Amino acid sequence: MVVEALLFPLKAEKNPWEMFFIGFLYTSIGILLSLWIFRNEASLIMVFMITMAALPIFYNTMKLEESKDMIMEKETAILKEHNKAILFFLYMFIGITVACAVWYILLPTSTINQLFDKQTGTIQSINNQVSGSVIHSLDIFGKIFFNNFKVLAFAILFSFIYGAGAIFILAWNASVIGAAIGNFIRANISNYTSSLGLLEAGNYFHVVSLGLLKYSVHGVPEIVSYFYGGLAGGILSVALIRKHFGQKNFQQ
Amino acid sequence: MKDFSELVLIAVAFLIAAAFLEVYVTPVLF
Numbered sequence: 001m002v003v004e005a006l007l008f009p010l011k012a013e014k015n016p017w018e019m020f021f022i023g024f025l026y027t028s029i030g031i032l033l034s035l036w037i038f039r040n041e042a043s044l045i046m047v048f049m050i051t052m053a054a055l056p057i058f059y060n061t062m063k064l065e066e067s068k069d070m071i072m073e074k075e076t077a078i079l080k081e082h083n084k085a086i087l088f089f090l091y092m093f094i095g096i097t098v099a100c101a102v103w104y105i106l107l108p109t110s111t112i113n114q115l116f117d118k119q120t121g122t123i124q125s126i127n128n129q130v131s132g133s134v135i136h137s138l139d140i141f142g143k144i145f146f147n148n149f150k151v152l153a154f155a156i157l158f159s160f161i162y163g164a165g166a167i168f169i170l171a172w173n174a175s176v177i178g179a180a181i182g183n184f185i186r187a188n189i190s191n192y193t194s195s196l197g198l199l200e201a202g203n204y205f206h207v208v209s210l211g212l213l214k215y216s217v218h219g220v221p222e223i224v225s226y227f228y229g230g231l232a233g234g235i236l237s238v239a240l241i242r243k244h245f246g247q248k249n250f251q252q
Numbered sequence: 253m254k255d256f257s258e259l260v261l262i263a264v265a266f267l268i269a270a271a272f273l274e275v276y277v278t279p280v281l282f
Contacts, residue, residue, distance in 0.1 A: 036253060069255050075254070075255070075258070078255055079258065082255075082259065100268035134262065137275050137276065140275050141272070141275045141276075144271045144274055145267060145271040146269065148270065148271060149264070150269050152263055152264070152267060156260065163272035171270060199280050214278065214281075214282050217262075217273050217274075217277060217278050217281065218270045218271070218277075218278055219270075219272040220270075221266045221267075221269045221270040222266070222267065222270035222274075224266050225262075225263040225264070225265075225266035225267045225270060226263070227263075228259050228260070228262045228266065229259070229260060229263040229277075232255075232256045232259035232260050232263065233258055233261070235255065235256060236256050
């Protein structure tokens with residue numbers, strides 16, 4: 001069933017939740033291989049491994065979505081069809097994020113320092129930017145928006161150049177968010193392990209839900225935005241390759 | 253082409269929503 005979903009995005013769109021497990025599997029394999037072969041550069045190699053594994057399903061989806069553009073006439077119906085692809089990308093993204101968070105919690109500290117080295121550096125620089133400057137919230141809003149807009153532009157560009165290049169940006173973001181969530185949970189677990197008692201399990205789960213919610217409030221719409229951007233760039237790329245770009249159906 | 257610009261517009265709308273949540277909603281909730 002999983003292999004079928006890999007090859008046929010049409011089937012994957014019918015059961016989008018399966019992509020969660022595929023994302024989890026890709027990430028686990030990516031982490032294992034990067035630690036095994038390229039231990040010193042594992043933090044970036046892991047992202048490349050995930051990208052490499054996810055490329056076939058992403059590119060096949062771009063081709064499928066582009067063909068829908070050519071067949072279907074009604075604009076609302078086309079967008080509704082695209083939303084199916086967005087949903088299954090989102091499940092895959094969640095799978096990658098959860099896998100990163102789980103491995104961050106489970107692996108020993110020395111391994112984590114190597115595996116999430118670049119991700120930890122990125123999180124620290126983001127935190128420094130936010131806490132280091134006391135400016136108006138409107139300025140922060142503009143700063144955050146334009147920073148994210150830059151990422152969106154890259155997602156469109158990557159997808160346009162490589163067909164499904166946005167998966168690299170998405171895998172990277174998923175690994176950063178996963179590391180942030182994993183770090184938050186791990187730090188709290190270490191605090192709670194010092195206090196013994198029946199409340200321990202309750203406290204543990206409380207920390208998990210809070211950690212996920214804190215990052216998902218703005219993280220979900222941000223990631224959905226990159227998916228839409230990636231899909232837009234991918235459709236344009238496939239249309240150019242298939243020489244559909246000048247045709248009437250595509251221009252509409 | 254119209255579809256491409258529509259998808260990009262949706263993406264930008266989601267980005268504005270994300271920035272708004274990050275700046276104004278998350279600090280209130282957490």
